[in-house]
Amino acid sequence: MQLFRDLEPLSSEYRHGALTIGNFDGVHLGHARIARQVRQRADEVGGPAVVFTFDPHPVRLLRPELAPPPLTWTRRKVELLGELGIDAVIAYPTTKDLLELTPNEFFDQIIVQKMAAKAMVEGPNFNFGKNRAGDTTTLAKLCNENGMQLDILAPFTREGETEFVSSSRIRKLIAAGDVQAAREMLTQPYRMRGMVTHGAGRGASLGIPTANLEAIDTLVPEIGVYAGIAHRGNAIYAAAINIGPNPTFGEKARKIEVHLIGFQGSLYGEPLEVSFLSRLREVTTFPDVDALRKQLAIDIETTKQKFQDYQTKLSS
Ligand SMILES: Cc1cc2nc3c(=O)[nH]c(=O)nc-3n(C[C@H](O)[C@H](O)[C@H](O)COP(=O)(O)O)c2cc1C
Numbered sequence: 001m002q003l004f005r006d007l008e009p010l011s012s013e014y015r016h017g018a019l020t021i022g023n024f025d026g027v028h029l030g031h032a033r034i035a036r037q038v039r040q041r042a043d044e045v046g047g048p049a050v051v052f053t054f055d056p057h058p059v060r061l062l063r064p065e066l067a068p069p070p071l072t073w074t075r076r077k078v079e080l081l082g083e084l085g086i087d088a089v090i091a092y093p094t095t096k097d098l099l100e101l102t103p104n105e106f107f108d109q110i111i112v113q114k115m116a117a118k119a120m121v122e123g124p125n126f127n128f129g130k131n132r133a134g135d136t137t138t139l140a141k142l143c144n145e146n147g148m149q150l151d152i153l154a155p156f157t158r159e160g161e162t163e164f165v166s167s168s169r170i171r172k173l174i175a176a177g178d179v180q181a182a183r184e185m186l187t188q189p190y191r192m193r194g195m196v197t198h199g200a201g202r203g204a205s206l207g208i209p210t211a212n213l214e215a216i217d218t219l220v221p222e223i224g225v226y227a228g229i230a231h232r233g234n235a236i237y238a239a240a241i242n243i244g245p246n247p248t249f250g251e252k253a254r255k256i257e258v259h260l261i262g263f264q265g266s267l268y269g270e271p272l273e274v275s276f277l278s279r280l281r282e283v284t285t286f287p288d289v290d291a292l293r294k295q296l297a298i299d300i301e302t303t304k305q306k307f308q309d310y311q312t313k314l315s316s
């Protein structure tokens with residue numbers, strides 16, 4: 001899997017392939033279906049399977065006040081799309097000039113000249129070019145004129161549901177703490193990353209050290225206690241996560257704390273990634289430290305169980 005940040009020029013290995021353009025935030029089940037179709041069309045035309053995405057999302061440039069926090073950072077998106085069979089992601093720097101291109105100009109300059117795409121795959125709500133003026137009808141006409149194949153896939157809806165799977169729907173679930181429902185719509189559990197910083201130094205004396213995460217660049221789930229997975233390089237640990245204040249100690253600031261079950265050592269200054277499996281409970285004010293410690297022991301046991309269930313499900 002390759003990540004490109006420009007097209008100047010795109011090596012021929014990544015031209016003449018099947019292409020999809022989109023944000024792919026979160027990489028959910030709808031995105032997975034598009035990616036699989038791109039893979040199939042790429043094989044048919046004997047070229048690469050390529051995703052073109054704007055980085056940052058155009059809304060961040062045009063209407064920053066409306067831009068929701070993203071679900072995935074670019075490298076993570078690349079990993080997830082790679083697992084779906086995509087060969088290259090172009091995370092193209094969004095500029096005002098680029099957003100000024102009309103649909104015809106965008107199609108001609110980027111899709112035809114730079115990428116030489118032979119096939120395209122999109123969802124029904126695809127828009128492109130200045131003011132999002134181009135839609136799937138415009139795209140169909142342009143693909144047809146250029147001898148390119150085009151698939152417009154129906155929006156992906158899960159069995160028994162009417163509302164289709166979307167990044168904004170998943171964002172709402174995570175913001176409300178329902179990481180489990182979000183997980184069921186994503187290709188992998190929701191993941192965040194941060195840098196481990198110093199906290200109040202109480203964790204170790206409680207017998208439960210917690211890595212405090214800062215510099216989070218994606219959406220943070222609702223305040224609460226969660227079961228999840230910590231990813232430290234290639235190693236993974238079941239992780240009990242606290243998002244919120246420490247009311248038992250009168251601390252009001254929201255912190256993101258991760259206890260890596262079975263880990264010993266220092267994590268200070270390191271990057272750490274955390275995936276969310278399920279929400280366990282609300283953050284509570286305990287009458288004393290002993291009561292908190294007892295609850296933490298229960299949280300850790302529940303977390304181990306959720307982690308094991310997840311591993312079992314993965315391997316079945
Ligand atoms: C899984 C988990 C659940 C927690 N739940 C609570 C809670 O409900 N109430 C609370 O006051 N603190 C809770 N804590 C936070 C502890 O108070 C905190 O880890 C401790 O004060 C250490 O803070 P420090 O890292 O700044 O030293 C929880 C911590 C973890 C890891």
Ligand SMILES: Nc1ncnc2c1ncn2[C@@H]1O[C@H](COP(=O)(O)OP(=O)(O)O)[C@@H](O)[C@H]1O
Nearest residue numbers: 198199200201203204209210211260266267268
């Ligand atoms: N199993 C573990 N989970 C999380 N952090 C751990 C673990 N074992 C050791 N540590 C280290 O201990 C630190 C947390 O200890 P703690 O007493 O809670 O201090 P602080 O308040 O500075 O976070 C972490 O940042 C990490 O470097």
